[in-house]
Amino acid sequence: MATPATKRIVIEPLTRVEGHGKVSIHLGEDNRVEQARLHIVEFRGFERFIQGRPFWELPVLVQRLCGICPVSHHLCAAKAVDGIVGAEKLTPTAEKMRRLMHYGQIFQSHALHFFHLASPDLLFGFDAPVESRNVVGVIAKHPDLAVQGVMMRKFGQEVIKATAGKKVHGTGAIPGGINKNLSLAERDALLAEIDQMVEWSLKAIDIAKGYSLENLEMVKEFGSFDSNHLSIVREDGAMDLYDGKLRAINAAGETLIDQVSPLDYLDVIAEEVKPWSYMKFPFLKKLGPEKGWFRVGPLARVNTCDFIDTPRAEAARQEFSALNEGKPCNMTLAYHWARMIEALHACEKIGELLHDADLQGDDLVVPAGERREEYVAMLEAPRGTLTHHYRVDENDQVVMANLIVSTTCNNEAMNSAVRKIADEYLSGVPEITEPLLNNIEVGIRAYDPCLSCATHALGQMPLEVTLVGPDGETIDRRTRP
Numbered sequence: 001m002a003t004p005a006t007k008r009i010v011i012e013p014l015t016r017v018e019g020h021g022k023v024s025i026h027l028g029e030d031n032r033v034e035q036a037r038l039h040i041v042e043f044r045g046f047e048r049f050i051q052g053r054p055f056w057e058l059p060v061l062v063q064r065l066c067g068i069c070p071v072s073h074h075l076c077a078a079k080a081v082d083g084i085v086g087a088e089k090l091t092p093t094a095e096k097m098r099r100l101m102h103y104g105q106i107f108q109s110h111a112l113h114f115f116h117l118a119s120p121d122l123l124f125g126f127d128a129p130v131e132s133r134n135v136v137g138v139i140a141k142h143p144d145l146a147v148q149g150v151m152m153r154k155f156g157q158e159v160i161k162a163t164a165g166k167k168v169h170g171t172g173a174i175p176g177g178i179n180k181n182l183s184l185a186e187r188d189a190l191l192a193e194i195d196q197m198v199e200w201s202l203k204a205i206d207i208a209k210g211y212s213l214e215n216l217e218m219v220k221e222f223g224s225f226d227s228n229h230l231s232i233v234r235e236d237g238a239m240d241l242y243d244g245k246l247r248a249i250n251a252a253g254e255t256l257i258d259q260v261s262p263l264d265y266l267d268v269i270a271e272e273v274k275p276w277s278y279m280k281f282p283f284l285k286k287l288g289p290e291k292g293w294f295r296v297g298p299l300a301r302v303n304t305c306d307f308i309d310t311p312r313a314e315a316a317r318q319e320f321s322a323l324n325e326g327k328p329c330n331m332t333l334a335y336h337w338a339r340m341i342e343a344l345h346a347c348e349k350i351g352e353l354l355h356d357a358d359l360q361g362d363d364l365v366v367p368a369g370e371r372r373e374e375y376v377a378m379l380e381a382p383r384g385t386l387t388h389h390y391r392v393d394e395n396d397q398v399v400m401a402n403l404i405v406s407t408t409c410n411n412e413a414m415n416s417a418v419r420k421i422a423d424e425y426l427s428g429v430p431e432i433t434e435p436l437l438n439n440i441e442v443g444i445r446a447y448d449p450c451l452s453c454a455t456h457a458l459g460q461m462p463l464e465v466t467l468v469g470p471d472g473e474t475i476d477r478r479t480r481p
Contacts, residue, residue: 007031009426011437023440025422031429036422038277038415038444047401055084055392059173062388062403068112069450070169071105071160072381073403075242076388078173079377084392086369087176093361094177100353101163101172102242102379103346107197108156109382110298110343113448114204115149118336121442122211127435145207148200152343155190155197159350162186177365187354194351198312201344205316208337212323221424223332223417223443226251228284228293229300230409231385232378235259237306239345241380247304248284248294253328256284262378265387271404279411282404293412296384297447298338303328310352313345332417335446374400381406383448407449417443 012022026035046065053061059078063070075098082088090098120133123142132140139146157167162182164170172178212219228251232244246260246268257268271280272289283292294300302321308314320337323329329338353359374391384406391400421443425436 011440023418023444025418025426025440027426032427033419033423036415036419036440038411038418047403050401051398053398054396055081055390055398056175056396058388058390058398059175060169060171063169065403065405066450067168069105069109069381069383071101071164072379072386072406073388074164074170075102075173076377076379076381076386077390078175079243079379080375080388080390081175083375083377084372084390085175086371087366088369089366090177091361091363091366092358093181094364094366096353096356096358097163097178097180097182097364098173099242100182100350100359101160101170103349103353104156104159104163106156106241106346106382107343107350108153108160109448110339110346111149111152111156111204113382114208114336114339114343115145115152117448118445119145119149119207121438121445122207122336126439126442130434130438133438148203152197152200152204155193156346159190162190174365176368179364181361181364182354182359184360187359190350191354194347194354197347198344198351201340201347202312205337205340205344208340209319212331212334212337219331219333223421223446224330225332225416225420226330227295227413227416228256228287229303229328230284230294230296231301231304232262232380233305234309239301239305239308239342241301241342241346243379246378246385249304249328251328251330253303253326256286262376262387265376265378265389269404271408277411279408280404281411282409283412294409295413296406296409297335297382298342299329299332299335300384301380302338302341308341308345310345310348313341313348316341316344332443332446335448339448383407383450384409405450407447410447410449414444414447414449417446 007027009025009027010022024035024037025033028034046062050058050061058081059074062077063074065073078098082090115138116135119138120128120135124133124137131137135146160170161167163180164172165180172180228248230246230248232240233247234240234244246262246265247258248256250256260268268285269282270285271282273280281289281293283289284294285292302317308317320329320334320341373393376387376389378385378387380386386406387402387404389402390398393399418440421440425439429436
């Protein structure tokens with residue numbers, strides 16, 4: 001809590017992120033940052049209001065958490081329901097259709113974030129005029145790039161539509177499988193665009209890589225810090241965005257946990273609750289809450305995997321890894337570079353799957369097996385490791401649910417970035433300026449937080465930032481409608 005001798009700065013809402021959140025910063029009498037926090041102030045409640053619903057509704061129900069990454073929740077819930085009905089081993093057609101859906105989701109989400117939300121900062125600078133530092137400014141100054149971003153996202157959405165039935169909140173995944181295959185017409189329409197998508201993905205990597213290398217000294221320091229990293233990986237250590245087991249490494253690359261089944265996640269992960277945020281703070285039990293927190297998402301996945309099993313993305317990963325001589329990269333702004341490597345990987349995977357005749361198969365659902373009352377599923381959502389844990393009763397009703405969404409896993413990391421950037425850019429500054437505040441938002445945006453997965457808000461949320469002196473007088477106030 002701020003004392004009478006501190007000044008309090010509030011950024012609310014955060015801009016160019018999915019969902020709503022705010023940042024509070026407390027400055028002491030010497031204008032040094034004493035405290036900086038990212039607050040998620042709206043309550044999600046999904047774990048509660050799905051209780052009492054039939055478990056087979058879960059894949060369609062829980063995806064309403066979000067309109068940006070519904071496929072991730074749809075598929076993670078479907079994998080959990082598979083386990084409940086005893087249908088873990090899907091048919092080749094069902095498995096590959098779900099994977100195709102997932103790679104479409106990764107591709108469209110990464111394109112949306114990079115081109116629409118993050119690129120204005122990279123193209124124009126963190127302190128560029130706010131009226132041009134947005135997607136409209138990108139369209140005006142870089143129309144070809146803007147079109148590329150729109151078309152890349154459109155392609156990913158078309159993949160989702162072809163596999164899930166709709167671009168948003170589809171119904172493709174059902175208990176034990178999938179409810180449609182991929183028609184030849186759908187396949188051919190997507191294949192006609194795949195080479196262009198690969199080319200554009202390579203160019204996007206060049207943009208992110210070029211920015212990082214041209215501004216390397218700043219990138220090394222901006223909101224950066226040593227951390228643990230966590231993701232699921234394939235049994236052979238390859239990146240696998242749809243299925244795998246948990247691996248965590250520390251900042252030096254030493255393995256903390258490896259090949260932990262999602263079913264055993266409670267043996268290695270716990271969640272801390274803090275009174276100033278509705279988002280919890282996951283951590284590795286063996287290290288405790290102070291040292292056990294971790295980062296997830298593209299940067300963590302590129303750090304934790306041994307290799308990527310598509311050639312162009314693997315070449316890009318090796319170049320990325322060489323930047324830190326093979327050790328984990330802990331630079332926050334490097335998330336953008338890693339994100340575009342994953343976009344390329346997803347695109348390559350889509351191309352592979354489109355040439356697979358199993359997608360036209362008719363064996364879509366496997367019979368139910370041994371019924372379980374509880375199951376846990378994980379996958380890698382665009383923003384990081386996603387966990388769905390459900391328990392059901394003898395009447396097939398959900399009695400317990402625990403969802404650890406990707407942005408929740410990055411909660412402490414985002415707070416660390418806020419503290420570091422606030423201390424560097426706001427300490428000793430007597431006047432609030434929009435560019436200074438944007439530095440903090442740039443650090444948060446690097447994580448591509450999907451706050452809507454944890455928050456639901458109605459109505460308009462204007463931004464008002466007030467700087468209050470030690471004696472309570474208002475020194476400066478800025479308002480955004």
